[in-house]
Amino acid sequence: MPTLPGSNTPFWQRAPKLILRPLDYFEDHYRRYGPVFQVGKGPLSIYVADPVVIQGIFQADAAQFHVPPQNVGSGLNFLLGDQSLLLLDGDRHRRHRRLLMPPFHGDRMRAYGDVICTLTKQAMASWQPGKTFNVRAAMQDITLRVILKAVFGLADGDRYDRLRQLLSTLLEGLGTPFSAFFIFFPGLQKDWGAMSPWGKFVRIKAEIDALIYAEIGDRRQHSQPHSTDILSLMISARDAQGEPLSDGELHNELMTLLVAGHETTASALAWALYWVHWLPEVGKRLRQELDPVGPSADPLTYASLPYLTAVCQETLRIYPVAPTTGIRIVSRPMTVAGYDFPAGSVLFLNVYLVHHREDLYPEPDTFRPERFLERQYSPSEYLPFGGGHRSCIGSAFALMEMKLVLATILRHWDLELPERLRRPLKPVRRGLTLAPPGNLRLTPLAQRVAQQPALPLG
Numbered sequence: 001m002p003t004l005p006g007s008n009t010p011f012w013q014r015a016p017k018l019i020l021r022p023l024d025y026f027e028d029h030y031r032r033y034g035p036v037f038q039v040g041k042g043p044l045s046i047y048v049a050d051p052v053v054i055q056g057i058f059q060a061d062a063a064q065f066h067v068p069p070q071n072v073g074s075g076l077n078f079l080l081g082d083q084s085l086l087l088l089d090g091d092r093h094r095r096h097r098r099l100l101m102p103p104f105h106g107d108r109m110r111a112y113g114d115v116i117c118t119l120t121k122q123a124m125a126s127w128q129p130g131k132t133f134n135v136r137a138a139m140q141d142i143t144l145r146v147i148l149k150a151v152f153g154l155a156d157g158d159r160y161d162r163l164r165q166l167l168s169t170l171l172e173g174l175g176t177p178f179s180a181f182f183i184f185f186p187g188l189q190k191d192w193g194a195m196s197p198w199g200k201f202v203r204i205k206a207e208i209d210a211l212i213y214a215e216i217g218d219r220r221q222h223s224q225p226h227s228t229d230i231l232s233l234m235i236s237a238r239d240a241q242g243e244p245l246s247d248g249e250l251h252n253e254l255m256t257l258l259v260a261g262h263e264t265t266a267s268a269l270a271w272a273l274y275w276v277h278w279l280p281e282v283g284k285r286l287r288q289e290l291d292p293v294g295p296s297a298d299p300l301t302y303a304s305l306p307y308l309t310a311v312c313q314e315t316l317r318i319y320p321v322a323p324t325t326g327i328r329i330v331s332r333p334m335t336v337a338g339y340d341f342p343a344g345s346v347l348f349l350n351v352y353l354v355h356h357r358e359d360l361y362p363e364p365d366t367f368r369p370e371r372f373l374e375r376q377y378s379p380s381e382y383l384p385f386g387g388g389h390r391s392c393i394g395s396a397f398a399l400m401e402m403k404l405v406l407a408t409i410l411r412h413w414d415l416e417l418p419e420r421l422r423r424p425l426k427p428v429r430r431g432l433t434l435a436p437p438g439n440l441r442l443t444p445l446a447q448r449v450a451q452q453p454a455l456p457l458g
């Protein structure tokens with residue numbers, strides 16, 4: 001079997017660049033070794049940025065792959081629990097996906113559309129002309145509110161406020177580039193007491209767990225048959241054998257949806273706001289599309305606007321929040337498009353590198369939403385949500401949320417980037433994902449339409 005091009009530098013030597021300058025790391029390897037390359041010794045890590053190979057991997061039988069056993073004990077396991085969709089394999093993965101997918105499709109989206117617009121207005125209520133705000137924090141506030149309402153169906157009150165507070169503290173702490181070392185080197189996860197970095201996370205997480213179990217308990221006792229939130233639907237869902245999800249499974253899946261769903265969408269929204277305000281022609285064209293839509297329009301009208309959709313797609317292309325898909329370990333030797341992948345090799349489908357291929361995306365470093373109006377991309381050419389049997393279950397929800405939040409903000413406010421941020425910005429690491437720099441800010445200039453006081457939900 002011919003070996004793949006690549007480098008055998010050990011992980012500990014590669015890790016600092018992979019963690020702190022991931023895009024340079026990927027681009028350097030791509031330039032040197034081409035679209036399919038290996039790194040490291042021992043179990044081979046193989047990066048794939050060739051759409052033909054990716055298509056073969058997406059279409060392969062799910063049994064061909066498994067998730068890494070070393071995830072047990074890793075940062076993800078600590079955060080989500082070992083019954084999380086992200087960490088399950090085989091029949092259990094299939095069972096959980098079947099139970100979790102229905103709430104994310106079809107008519108359900110209509111109910112979430114109103115929730116998203118109302119919560120965006122609630123979050124904007126504190127904005128004032130001239131008072132610059134941190135974009136990441138503001139977007140995270142919105143997406144956390146959305147996930148707690150749409151997923152948990154939480155009513156306003158102490159539990160909602162406390163969960164909101166604790167989750168943002170936990171994820172903010174775990175989101176710094178340096179805390180990524182906890183994820184990549186699980187041996188650093190040592191609880192040396194309440195003041196130690198990891199010890200703090202452990203205590204916050206324990207309080208979050210208690211609140212989530214309390215909510216599950218309450219909801220089991222007082223089930224409401226017509227609720228449309230995702231927790232209610234998950235509680236009433238049954239698998240092929242008529243079995244429901246246990247409390248532990250529900251808890252782990254709720255944490256998964258919270259973590260996978262709100263940080264990612266917040267980063268994407270922060271980027272979208274940056275691009276729209278950094279590139280005046282993009283902002284202008286977007287407003288021209290949004291302005292004619294009346295204030296009382298159905299939120300889903302926004303979701304079908306072509307330029308708004310293209311802006312969101314381009315946002316997720318140029319700096320994908322997840323630079324690679326989830327890890328797939330090859331269970332049985334396989335050959336895809338002429339490449340042999342031995343059993344045990346660890347595949348990373350490199351979303352960032354595919355999205356920056358000149359042959360697919362001319363001038364790949366230029367933000368140009370029009371490219372999505374001019375041509376259609378296949379699932380292996382455009383993959384911000386991964387694909388195949390592990391594709392993101394929240395992709396439709398996330399895209400709709402991005403469009404509705406962006407449209408609601410732009411309809412209500414004229415915003416401006418502070419002078420020092422009117423320049424090209426590069427992503428920084430946030431745990432396993434990439435995000436805009438934490439100091440991204442915007443200044444509200446004037447309110448475009450007087451904001452009606454948002455009605456409380458729940």
Ligand code: HEM
Pocket residue numbers: 085086087097256257258260261262264265268316321322324325326327384385386387388389390391392393394395397398399
């Ligand atoms: C812009 C926002 C988002 C991005 C960029 C994103 C991206 C991704 C990616 C790349 C994967 C891995 C796919 C693969 O390995 O092929 C994934 C998996 C997943 N995502 Fe998302 N996601 C987003 C929002 C959401 C939302 C809103 C939810 C739910 C509320 C969600 C829930 C999940 C879950 C549960 C998985 C694991 C699926 C599995 O392993 O079977 N994500 N996401």
